[in-house]
Amino acid sequence: MDKERIGFIGVGLMGHGMARNIVEKGWPLTVLAHRNRAPVEDLKSRGAAEAGSPRTLAEESDIVILCVTGSPQVEAVVSGPDGLASAGKPLLVCDCSTSDPSSTVRLAADLSAKDVTLIDAPLSRTPKDAEEGTLDVMVGGDPAAVERAWPVLEAFSQRIIRTGPVGTGHTMKLLNNFLAMGYAAIYAEALALGAKAGITPQVFDGVIRGGRMDCGFYQTFMQYVLERDRDAHKFALANGLKDMSYLAAFANAAGMANPVGAAVRNSFALAVGAGRGEDYVPMLSDIVAEMNGVAPAGT
Numbered sequence: 699m700d701k702e703r704i705g706f707i708g709v710g711l712m713g714h715g716m717a718r719n720i721v722e723k724g725w726p727l728t729v730l731a732h733r734n735r736a737p738v739e740d741l742k743s744r745g746a747a748e749a750g751s752p753r754t755l756a757e758e759s760d761i762v763i764l765c766v767t768g769s770p771q772v773e774a775v776v777s778g779p780d781g782l783a784s785a786g787k788p789l790l791v792c793d794c795s796t797s798d799p800s801s802t803v804r805l806a807a808d809l810s811a812k813d814v815t816l817i818d819a820p821l822s823r824t825p826k827d828a829e830e831g832t833l834d835v836m837v838g839g840d841p842a843a844v845e846r847a848w849p850v851l852e853a854f855s856q857r858i859i860r861t862g863p864v865g866t867g868h869t870m871k872l873l874n875n876f877l878a879m880g881y882a883a884i885y886a887e888a889l890a891l892g893a894k895a896g897i898t899p900q901v902f903d904g905v906i907r908g909g910r911m912d913c914g915f916y917q918t919f920m921q922y923v924l925e926r927d928r929d930a931h932k933f934a935l936a937n938g939l940k941d942m943s944y945l946a947a948f949a950n951a952a953g954m955a956n957p958v959g960a961a962v963r964n965s966f967a968l969a970v971g972a973g974r975g976e977d978y979v980p981m982l983s984d985i986v987a988e989m990n991g992v993a994p995a996g997t
Contacts, residue, residue, distance in 0.1 A: 840863075
């Protein structure tokens, strides 16, 4: 049986590896033109085609994968004047971005009247996992649509978890990122407090690593702290703030107080407000240290 034609919008840090796995595993792939030519040209060298607009990409695709910054970008490429929906054809859109669940639910309802089905399939793990095809995927949506998208999701993932109806994937992703960004804020403060007391990052790591508080996120965070490996965890502080802002809006809509989430968001807001939004999450350790008169590790 012929494989469905796949469109891909957002071939950035995560998207490039995902799209490479799709094209190398035999799907006809069309990617959207992007100002960063390197990933586009790499994918074209592997057999992908390029479209100049979302509408043109939709015309060449049966399933479209989105991996963009967040809900405003998703809404623009789907519903904008030259967006996917303007092609006027049946389409399955799979949003792998970290989006606002309320936007996802609303957009899915609007698109259904245009014969466009939206499912949400946000991701966990890192760009390295995207390249290796070992991402975790949380997928919400109509069961038949999820089943149809499943083989494509498998091309870049090691684990796919069904979360329920459309919007629940993005809700679970916000909870996942709340834990991750919360850990980052705690690690950064703990390291600065330790430094004030003369405890080095090496001693800190000697106690935590291999113990009950160790985890994969801790290891990539500390890879930057100890080795100054800027690329250990490539997720921008500005994106962390965006996700925590989505979480705050979600909690507000649910009528629930989330004081810990507010504290974590403020840690990221301080970093972004200080002009460090493009730094990666482990660099929060440097920012908290500097704000408290402590020399960052390794400097």
